[in-house]
Structure formats: structure tokens, C-alpha cells
């Protein structure tokens with residue numbers, strides 16, 4: 001079995017500026033194809049065994065996340081700041097946070 005190390009690709013400084021920094025704006029006016037044609041960003045894999053659910057996933061992701069951001073104000077519990085988050089990772093088939101992310105959603109007034 002061959003497993004592509006997408007984690008390492010996503011943190012490769014020869015491909016990304018400041019790869020460890022959360023900069024969602026880096027994806028504005030973005031020309032890289034994330035559907036498996038440009039190997040520097042492959043959230044859905046690539047090639048023959050790439051994710052067949054990509055179209056469905058992108059449509060539902062847009063609906064879900066735009067609604068969550070539009071309808072709620074988000075904060076960390078007890079006034080914590082982003083820099084207080086423990087971002088320790090756990091290994092496994094995929095890499096995920098060791099500690100669950102707790103977020104407080106307050107319905108927004110608009």
C-alpha cells in the first residue's frame with residue numbers, strides 16, 4: 001500500500017509561504033486546482049482512487065460553513081485566545097488534534 005503524505009506536502013516551505021501559519025487568505029485568487037490536478041494541494045486525493053464525493057462534498061461544505069460563519073459568532077470558552085490553543089497532534093491513519101476543539105457558538109444578531 002502506498003499512502004501519500006499530504007501532511008508533509010501541505011507543510012513544505014518550497015511549495016507554501018509560511019506553511020505553519022493559518023492564512024486562509026492565501027487561497028483567495030488561487031489558481032491551484034484542488035481536485036487532484038496540482039499535487040501541492042490534494043485534500044481529495046488524486047488519480048483513479050481520488051475521492052468520488054468531491055462535487056457533493058464541495059457543495060455541502062460551502063452551504064455548511066457559510067451558514068455557520070454567517071449565523072453565529074464564534075469564540076473559545078472562558079475568553080481563551082487562539083494562541084492559548086494546544087495544537088498537539090495525534091498520529092493515526094490521519095493526523096488529528098490530541099485535544100478536542102471546544103468552541104462557543106452564539107447566534108448572531110443579523
Ligand code: HEM
Pocket residue numbers: 042043044045046047048049050051052053054056057058061
Ligand atoms: C470534505 C469532504 C471530503 C474529503 C476531504 C474527502 C477526501 C477523500 C480522500 C483524501 C480520499 C482518498 C483519495 C486517494 O486515495 O487518493 C477519499 C476517498 C473516497 N471518498 Fe472522499 N472526501 C470527502 C467527502 C466524500 C463524500 C461526501 C463522499 C461520498 C458521498 C466520499 C466518498 C469517497 C469514496 C467512496 C472514496 C474511496 C475512493 C476509492 O478508493 O476509489 N468522500 N476521499
